[in-house]
Amino acid sequence: MLEALWEGLLLVLQWKAFGFMLLGIGLGFWVGLLPGLGGATTLALMLPFIYTMQPVEAFAFLLGMHAVVATTGDITSVLFGLPGEATSAATVVDGYAMTKKGEAGRALGAALASSLVGAIVGAVALAAAIPVVRPLVLTFGSPELFMLAIVGLAFIASLSGEGTRGMVRGFIAAGLGLLLATVGQDPQAGVARFTFDTLYLWQGLDLVPVLVGIFAIPEIIDLFVRGNSIAGNAPPGKVAKGAWEGVKDTYRHFWLTIRCSLIGTFIGIMPGLGGSVAQWMAYGHAAQSAKTPEERKQFGQGDVRGVLGPGAANNSKEGGSLIPTVAFGVPGSTSMAILLGGFLLLGLIPGPDMLTKHVAVTYSMVWTIVIANVITVAVCFLFLDRLAGITEVKGHRLIPVILVLVYIGSYTSNSHYGDLLVTLFFGGMGYLMVRAGWARAPFVLGLVLGKIAENYLYISTARYDAAWLTRPVVLVLIAIALAVIAYPFFQARRRG
């Protein structure tokens, strides 16, 4: 195995492969920064360019690009409160709150450093999982995937505000999210639900317009009302430094970062859970690490751990989602489905062969993820503090730019005016939620997990009737879900 690992590294370091990787990184950098234009779409657009490349070059190019999208997506989330990618929305919650406190540099440093840790953990997991990947993935059938969604939903308890009131609000918001996830044609009977006879809603609500609306619009209104800059209420002189502080934070909370990376990797490995789930589960886990009620209150107000968790998870999931793609030819996310098309173009058949005959190519992918992230983070650090300076620009200069990004970003999902209406609607809803002190994370979690939970529950019951409830892994997951729900109460009691 070590030999193959070494061979894989040498493959990536060939000048041609390395050059293509740099090209990919450059592309991914911008794709990540710009909201809306996602990693998956860009992969699809770049696919035709790989016809004449060798497999290692092609993957260095595509993966190099893909690996940095989540990393730079966090930058937009932190700086403007505008999710750069659907997968970096959770970074907004505390990242942007830190920015408003004048800690943009620190938040960016933390996001990037944790991204790097996440990418490395994900890649190591990919390398280590290669021998055991088949049994691991095959253990998780539809009942287990349903229960994973339930574990995810259980995090509502720790994502909601403190106290009974916060909890009730959290569950109402999550319920609304679950309800909105049912919009569109249902996959069992083919009935159109809540589409109000519009064609636009037929395929359900797209995540990007909703996320962009619910997170960015309230912040834009807030910035406009305040009339100064994003970090306008922060003490002067604090803004344009602190990137190193963020790196140090990553090491201060090293084990949390590692745990969140592992959560991301694991969710990535499970095909069918989708890329936007991992970050929220990681965020929920990070929020659990608060030891006192005062600490807990800081989440959502700019706790650096709220940046570290999702920052790590949205990168580590990439290594994870490569696992089923490579080993089974079953993509773990949309991006991976497109990457799979790349495999076929290059004449590689994903499956057992990739773990034996072509294992060096597989390891070259591991290296690409690591090297691409190291380069990106290093480059970002060169101008991170300067980047943070944007938050001192007056709002009236910044708002038009952000608004353009918001609407272009949402419009890229369907190129339909409906995208803009959805953004506006959820922008309004987000604003009301912020004003009334409702947490937005539970709503998003419900929306993200709704379809998954519904479909796998249906499949489990249709296939096994009630017998699926007694499967061993299901029982373990039920216990975990209960523990996740009980944890905040347990914590409260211990303190009391």
Added chain:
Amino acid sequence: MNRRQLLAAIGLAAVAPLALAQSFSGKTVTIIVGYKPGGGYDATARMLARHLPKHIPGRPAVIVQNMPGANSVIAANHLYNVAKPDGLTIGTFNRNLPIAQLTGVEGVKYDITKFAWIGSAANESTILAIRADLPYKTFEELRKAKEQVVIGSTGPGANTHDFPLLLKDLLGVNLKIVSGYSSSADIMLAVERKEVDGRAGSYTSLLPFIERKLVRPIVRARTTEPGIDQLPVDESFAPNPKAKAIMALRSAPEQVARPYVLPPKTPPEIVKVMREAFAKAISDPEMVAEGKKAKNELEYTPGDQAQKILVEVMNQPKDIVQEFAKYIKFGE
């Protein structure tokens, strides 16, 4: 026709190609795809966009624009009602759009037979494959199965669902259809972990798993391709003409699996140029090789033939359509 008109007609015929070449040169032809980037329809369109220009007089640039939503109905409505019939907008969309029109889906604002048909770039042959370790080696054996055979599906309107549904409901095969998987690749994984016993789908998408001996092809629909000619056809087991008609109707759009159309009322000379360009592009050795490599193989069905197939679909007697709509819903 007097002499003057005749001369004018001859003159026009001689000038037309030149005029067309001029009208296309420096222009941009847009292929509107009814899906997001990344799927099969999108991949074919992008491949065509690269190879079409050299076969169109005047060598226009060809670009792809994605217009997803409502399983392509939005794109089809746009092409039918908004796009100009000047040859600069081509549409490609869900092959099942005729089914949507036939079963009266709300929101359909097109008549599929009135598009100016360029043709279809590929066929799709649907088969049912079941796990190779099951005791049923042939369709005959599967029909006699005492135990229920579980088939995974993505949902109504997809061939993963509709094809086995008709086998079950019309031929009485002992199947149980479990739908809700997010993609056909997801169902394949469920097959691997023995959560389901098999899946239906296009032969091309199942081929790697057949070669890996995970699944075995059992029965196919009417449309065929080399490799599955010998498989029994679902229609041949139909107990009555009505059942046979329903199965034939479900399968008909599969002969026009990658439809390419121009807006209605596009001038015939433009349609002719586009049809020729498509025919040439699809037999272009470079494009054939590329399609093979991407496992996205091409087969050209000329526009008039595609149109004929769809007119036939639309002219089904009412009672057949009503019966058909009981089983088949428009989707994917």
